[in-house]
Amino acid sequence: MMKKLILITLSMTFTLISGFAVSQDRGIGGVESLRGNVELEVTRAADPLKKVPRDQLDIESSYVFQPPLIPHHIRSYEISLNANKCLSCHSWTKAKQMGATKISVTHFTNRNDEVLADVSPRRYFCLQCHVTQADAKPLVGNSFERVKSLQ
């Protein structure tokens, strides 16, 4: 009697486990992710592309020494060995006339802290640090708060 009971329980457990295993082989098993509630095998329709506004109000910094964000579109603005369109407005000689923000003095120092006569090569490619902002909601919650001095 005891033997039979053990055998039945065991076989039932195995059936259940293998059943789970099979059902979890496929799909997302009901787990929702950033991708949405879509089975793995299905290619979900893409979200619409986010648009960068032509111009927006200056976006405030969230932490000290944050590279300021770009508050305007930069479509086809060339930054190459030949030309740097950003500097044609943001360099010290042009900024005032163009109503643009001057680049920071930190951009004239090289990595040995030597002050150069012009923009340091390590600062030349503006988009390494400065980026445009589209109107996109954060995908995951975030409890980040600005430091007191910037609030």
Add this chain to the structure above:
Amino acid sequence: MKWIINALKGFWTILRRPSKAAVGIVLFMGFAGGLMFWGAFNTGMEATNTEEFCSGCHAPIVAEIRDTIHYANRSGVRAICSDCHVPHAWTDKIIRKVQASKELFAFFITKTINTPERFKERRAHLAEREWARMKKNDSLECRNCHNFEFMDFSEQSPRSVRQHSTALASGEKTCVDCHKGIAHRLPDMHKVEGWN
């Protein structure tokens, strides 16, 4: 052979006689000839105005333009090469060179822009020539589509308005002074005013 000459002679006598028929025929021939010439001329001009035509010699440029606003935009209105360029004054410059000498033409092509390196070297010079041309005609080609009179500053972004309502409105500057590289990658700009 002889009958043709005879027929022509007959035709000529009709034309010479001051009759209504002669006037009619002359008018008709003038009209037909004009039509044919106009048609051929236009077809020729249209053929030389297409992007495929320019890409025969300017392939790298045609490839670059695809990222820019005048190639693809929300309204689907395009500016093609010939909208912005008098295609190096076709009628006189190139065609005369072809006529003058085929070798010279080949030399002309093979010399200046046929390799990426040569184009790179020559590009600043060509760009300078275009800027000079557009400065002289007050950016006529841009203004064919963009009319300053109808620019609505309340629709433009503040950065645009700031420049358009001042330097552009006063005529102190013209479109290409500020919009260099609007359709192309730029050549070395280190010696160009406003970029150094």
